[in-house]
Amino acid sequence: MRTAYTADQIRGAEHELMARLPEGTLMQRAATGLAAVCADLLGRVYGKRVVLLVGSGDNGGDALYAGERLARRGAWVGAVLAGSKTHEAGLAALMRAGGRVVERDALERADLIVDGLVGIGASGALREPYRALVEEANAARGPIVAVDVPSGVDAGSGRVEGPAVRARVTVTMGAYKTGLLVDPGAEHAGTVELVDIGLGAHLPDPDVAALTGADVDVLLPRPGNESDKYRRGVLGVAAGSDTFTGAAVLAVGGALRAGAGMVRYAGPGAPVAQVRAHWPEAVVTELERPSIDDVGRVQAWVLGPGLGTGDWAHEVAAQVLASSVPVLIDADALTLVARDRGLLRRPAPVLITPHAGELARLIRADRDDIEAARLEHARRAAAELGVTVLLKGSTTVVAEESRPVRVNVTGTSWLATGGTGDVLAGVAGALLAQGLSCYDAASCGAFLHGLAGRRAAEGAPLTAADVATAVPAAIRAVTGGGRLS
Ligand SMILES: NC(=O)C1=CN([C@@H]2O[C@H](COP(=O)(O)OP(=O)(O)OC[C@H]3O[C@@H](n4cnc5c(N)ncnc54)[C@H](OP(=O)(O)O)[C@@H]3O)[C@@H](O)[C@H]2O)[C@@H](O)CC1
Ligand SMILES: [K+]
Incomplete structure (x- = not known):
């Protein structure tokens, strides 16, 4: 599990640790780790041109001491001093090692730029002259290594207001910051390298967590020797309509x-014919009227993809939600629930899987605000609605009250295409039916769906059906295949 923390949490842990160590120890550890990553990126250090962007705080201090180390290894190191003050000891160390203070035009010819403008001490959008420097650095040919967080990215949320550094690598100190795992911050951070400065034992419960393949491997249900199809989990799918048949096929x-x-599929005539044709494995019930009585026993439901939003759909939704098993609510059913929130009052767990627009209707918020602060809104929705929330988008996040938000780090922008959400609903629904909690089914489902998307795309467009086809390969990739008994 990759865990991440807010700036305040990191500060608290640092204070505890600093009190036990000689002054400056942590910054020296940070600078050593930072210089090592810069050296790796440069290949040969001797003779290379490194430009440090130095702000007024300790973030600039880290950059200056790393610059000192690179200068001692023969690099030409110039510091652009951008702040109202400068970390004096750090600057003196750089000077002693042969570094110099330079003007901003040095950025143009830099082989490497180190962004030490602001770290976790930043507040709000960048001010001048930082803004202009960031824009020049982003336009320069040399790659940028960001110190702790890319300047312009809010460390605690990943929010970006105005210009922000686009880093090749972000070298983060002590622990991941939430803003490095959540877009748009994650996208600005590039590859994130963690430098251990000894903070581990002092950290509180994380703010957010990201599953790794190994975590998903542990969480995924395995069919045992005594498993039969019923014990492996029976999923009901109430999806599709005479107008929208594809959503049913993809979710199943x-x-x-x-x-x-x-999988027990229930729907009207047109999607029933399509599901039968595509998936002879599914047990299909054609609904003559909006009643799910004849569908048979299921351990969980997926409700909503392509269902429509009329009276028929409302009746089906009400019946599914009146059942006593977990329900995943997606797409059209989210519209129904936004209109009639009373549907959410039910005895068994609910997982909702909205994108930002759907969530905006559910919690009466602005779509753009949700996009800009995904974590905050997913948390708010989980608390207000009393459900588990999987918010789809550039970074998919899963929120449940009193748990760290899980952010998904797999995925690819090629997944932003019609029908992939229906596949995700089916994947997460299958995990629910196999007994995972909403929280684990949502986060493992997002992980596998993202990985399947990457495998299906390999850098080129994909279809939702390709993603579904690649799901077993994604499962194999995390389980190693052989361990399935
Ligand atoms: N603590 C530790 O143990 C360790 C900390 N470490 C490192 O220290 C970093 C934190 O250092 P920090 O606290 O000095 O804050 P930092 O991020 O450098 O910036 C603060 C200054 O920036 C400015 N500023 C703020 N907002 C701004 C804006 N919007 N636009 C423009 N300027 C803005 C403001 O300055 P002013 O405006 O007052 O001149 C403020 O004073 C941390 O990220 C890590 O790299 C490591 O060495 C490991 C050990
Ligand atoms: K920075």
Whole structure:
């Protein structure tokens, strides 16, 4: 599990640790780690031109001491002093090692730029002259290594207001910051390298967490020797309409590929014919009227993709939500629930899987505000609605009250195409039916769906059906395949 913290949490831990160590120890550890990453990126250090962007705080101090180390290894190191003051000891150390203070035009010819403008001490959008420096650095040919967080990215949330550094690598000190895992911050951070400065034992419970393949491997249900199709998890899918048939096919496909023991599909004539044609494995019930009585027993439901939002859909939704098993609510069913929030009062768990627009309707917020502060809004929705929230988008996040938000680090922008959400609903629904909690089903589902998307895309466009097809390969990649008994 990769865990991340807010700036305040990091500061608290640093204070505890600093009190036990000689002054300056942490900064020296930080600078050593930073210089090592810069050296790796440069290949040969001797003779290379390194330009440090130095702000007025300790972030600039880290950059100056790393510059000292690179200068001692023969690099030409110039510091652009941007702040109202400068870390004096750090600047003196750089000077002793042969570094110099330079003007900003040195950026143009830099082989490497070190962004030490602001770190966790920043507040609000960058001010001048930092803004202009960031824009010049982003336009320069040399790669940027950001110190702790890319300047312009809010460390605690990933929010970006105005210009922000686009780093090749971010070298972060002591622990990951939340803003490095959540877009748009994550996108600005490039590859994130963690430098251990001894903070571990002093850190509180994390603010957010990101599953790794190994975590998903542990969480995924495995069919045991005594498993039969019923015990492996039966998923009901109430999706599709005579107008939208594809959503039903894709949701059922995602569920079958993600290991549901059985999928029971219920819907009207047109999607029933399509599901039958595509998935002979599914048990299909054609609904003559909006009643799910004849569908048979299920351990969880997926409700909503392509369902429509009329009276028929409302009746089906009300019946599914009146059942006593977990329900994943997606797409059209989210519109129904936004209109009639009373539907959410039910005895069993609910997982909702909105994108920002759908969430905006559910919690009466502005879509752009949600996009800009995804974590905050997902948390708010989980608390207000009393459900688990999987908010889809550039970084998919999963929120549940009193748990760290899980952010998904797999995925690819090629997934932003029609129908992939239906596949995700099927995948996460299958995991719910196999007994995972909403929190684990959502986060493992997002992880596998993202990985399947990457495998299906390999840098080129994909279709939602390709993603469903790639789900078993994604599962194999995290489980190693052989361990499935
Ligand atoms: N603590 C530790 O143990 C360790 C900390 N470490 C390092 O220290 C970093 C934190 O250092 P920090 O606290 O000095 O804050 P920092 O991020 O350098 O910036 C603060 C200054 O920036 C300015 N400023 C703020 N907002 C601004 C804006 N919008 N636009 C423009 N300017 C703005 C403001 O300056 P002023 O405006 O007052 O001149 C403020 O005083 C941390 O990220 C890590 O790199 C490591 O060495 C490991 C050990
Ligand atoms: K920085």
